[in-house]
Amino acid sequence: MPGMWWVVGVVAAVVLATAYLTWIAARVDRLHVRVESAARALDAHLLRRAAAAAVLAEERYAVELYAASRIALDAEVDEREAAENDLTRQLRSSPLDPEEPAAAAVIGASRRLVLARQVHTDLVRDALFLRRRPLVRLFRMSRKHERPRYFDIDDPTLNTRPELSVG
Amino acid sequence: MRIGIVCPYSFEVPGGVQNHVIDLAEALIGLGHEVSVLAPADEDSPLPPYVVSAGRSVPFPYNGSVARITFGPVSTARVRRWLARGQFDVLHVHEPFALSLSLLAVLSARGPVVATFHTAMTRSRALAAAQGVLQFVLERITARIAVSALARKVQVEHLDGGAVEIPNGVAVAKFADAEPLPGWPGPCGPGEGGTLGFLGRFTEPRKGFGVLREAFVSLAAQRPGLRLLVAGPGDVAELHEGVPEGLRDRITFLGQVSEPDKARMLRSVHLYVAPNIGGESFGMILTEAMAAGTTVVASDLDAFRRVLDGGRAGELFPTGDAVALRNTLAGLLDDPARRAELSACAREVVGAFDWPVVARRVLEVYATAIEATDGRVFDEEWIGPA
Numbered sequence A: 001m002p003g004m005w006w007v008v009g010v011v012a013a014v015v016l017a018t019a020y021l022t023w024i025a026a027r028v029d030r031l032h033v034r035v036e037s038a039a040r041a042l043d044a045h046l047l048r049r050a051a052a053a054a055v056l057a058e059e060r061y062a063v064e065l066y067a068a069s070r071i072a073l074d075a076e077v078d079e080r081e082a083a084e085n086d087l088t089r090q091l092r093s094s095p096l097d098p099e100e101p102a103a104a105a106v107i108g109a110s111r112r113l114v115l116a117r118q119v120h121t122d123l124v125r126d127a128l129f130l131r132r133r134p135l136v137r138l139f140r141m142s143r144k145h146e147r148p149r150y151f152d153i154d155d156p157t158l159n160t161r162p163e164l165s166v167g
Numbered sequence B: 001m002r003i004g005i006v007c008p009y010s011f012e013v014p015g016g017v018q019n020h021v022i023d024l025a026e027a028l029i030g031l032g033h034e035v036s037v038l039a040p041a042d043e044d045s046p047l048p049p050y051v052v053s054a055g056r057s058v059p060f061p062y063n064g065s066v067a068r069i070t071f072g073p074v075s076t077a078r079v080r081r082w083l084a085r086g087q088f089d090v091l092h093v094h095e096p097f098a099l100s101l102s103l104l105a106v107l108s109a110r111g112p113v114v115a116t117f118h119t120a121m122t123r124s125r126a127l128a129a130a131q132g133v134l135q136f137v138l139e140r141i142t143a144r145i146a147v148s149a150l151a152r153k154v155q156v157e158h159l160d161g162g163a164v165e166i167p168n169g170v171a172v173a174k175f176a177d178a179e180p181l182p183g184w185p186g187p188c189g190p191g192e193g194g195t196l197g198f199l200g201r202f203t204e205p206r207k208g209f210g211v212l213r214e215a216f217v218s219l220a221a222q223r224p225g226l227r228l229l230v231a232g233p234g235d236v237a238e239l240h241e242g243v244p245e246g247l248r249d250r251i252t253f254l255g256q257v258s259e260p261d262k263a264r265m266l267r268s269v270h271l272y273v274a275p276n277i278g279g280e281s282f283g284m285i286l287t288e289a290m291a292a293g294t295t296v297v298a299s300d301l302d303a304f305r306r307v308l309d310g311g312r313a314g315e316l317f318p319t320g321d322a323v324a325l326r327n328t329l330a331g332l333l334d335d336p337a338r339r340a341e342l343s344a345c346a347r348e349v350v351g352a353f354d355w356p357v358v359a360r361r362v363l364e365v366y367a368t369a370i371e372a373t374d375g376r377v378f379d380e381e382w383i384g385p386a
Helices: A002-060 A063-074 A077-092 A101-131 A134-138 A162-166 B016-030 B073-086 B101-108 B131-140 B149-158 B172-176 B209-220 B236-240 B245-250 B259-267 B284-291 B302-307 B322-333 B336-353 B355-374
Strands: B002-006 B034-039 B051-053 B058-062 B065-069 B090-094 B113-117 B143-146 B195-199 B227-231 B251-253 B271-274 B295-299 B315-317
Touching: A002 A063, A002 A077, A002 A101, A002 A134, A002 B131, A002 B355, A063 A077, A101 A134, A101 B131, A101 B143, A101 B355, B002 B016, B002 B073, B002 B101, B016 B034, B016 B090, B016 B355, B034 B073, B034 B101, B073 B101, B090 B101, B090 B355, B101 B113, B101 B131, B113 B355, B143 B149, B143 B355, B149 B302, B172 B259, B172 B284, B172 B336, B195 B209, B195 B259, B209 B227, B209 B245, B209 B322, B227 B259, B236 B251, B245 B251, B259 B284, B271 B284, B271 B322, B284 B295, B284 B302, B284 B336, B295 B322, B295 B336, B315 B322, B322 B336, B336 B355
Parallel strands: B002 B034, B002 B090, B034 B051, B090 B113, B113 B143, B195 B227, B195 B271, B227 B251, B271 B295, B295 B315
Antiparallel strands: B058 B065
């Protein structure tokens, strides 16, 4: 009967559509979970850099660097980006010798921060891209998740030659 | 840490990506990590103990050249099995946008994925393909590494994302300790003698062998005993094209050389010449010559200038200018003090490219990818058992 085929076709189409939607929803969830993890890691590396900078500042009696690192450690959410940028500027103007343990800790922490920032930014971009897709918006797949936010700081790369400090 | 690395190309064919993967795997093992490498290979070919075969590779025209790759349902099953057995903390794929094992691995993986991009393809078919598919693959890659500034630029401009630049490593000790070929490099005094070296596909115009040949012919006519040592794929007839009959016996051709022979060849010359005209994204061979302690003369390309630290670690000459090259060569062959100064500086610069140093930086990227995937945050001690 021709009528039967019509039903089979509709059922198949519904199954395919559901599978596709489920798959997209899983992507949305996974990306948001990763953005959260990346944000936590970024937070940890920011704190570690600020702490390392504070130790270095104490050793050198560097008042401005110490202030910048304390402000970065204590900053509220909305002031944090500016505080971290200040700390980056302070670190760039301080001489950092990889042979000195406190400076080596700052260099290492900065390098990890560069990576954490990069990965976080990429993930936020991917998540926002997915959130803009019509299907995702239509079915409100991202309603469980907070809208990811870029952490907008300058590239924290220090001007020392990072390669030389690792070995 | 348990690390799974996927190499898209077969180890039976020599190539930059293959060497990179082997050296990286060995450096990581040397740092105390567990590494398994998945690569296409024939069942009976000898493989290092840490390499797992993913089956035979087939020739496949890709991006203007022929790559030997593995793709299809059988390969997919093997990739999945390897991933399930390996229980890796991190998966590291190379060149994930080629239709290859790497792409299969990215699509099958669940955990943190790090991808390394080697080529600086400006507009390949893979990149021009449907943006949605590309986005889906990219989404699964947690962190990206580019081996050169050029490869990184492609990432930023065409794929709308960042990549960390970590240069190719070089196994410094392998090159520094190699034994020169018997009878080489021979004498080199003021106005006579001296040996030049060139390695690569001399038939390919971009490699610039024509520039070196012109400079050699003009210099050899006035400088008795000047010799040229060439290694690479190709045949002697093409090599001798344009060289006067009388000078041909002063060119020695080694054919294609193995990795250990390459190191010996680089130790057998006074000056290594890289006359490339363009298209070189990193200049691997320069770091290898520097590691061998050989003075480098290279064309003034961006990539070369970076590797040679702006000309501090090797002499640069205007790209494609045979006369300038000839004069540079003549000057350096007569000045052993300058050669020693350049190669001493080169040895210092190349330390930053030594594999254990590079592998530690790759481990930092692994740590970052794991942090973003399962939320663990790693500290410094975890990265290297120092």
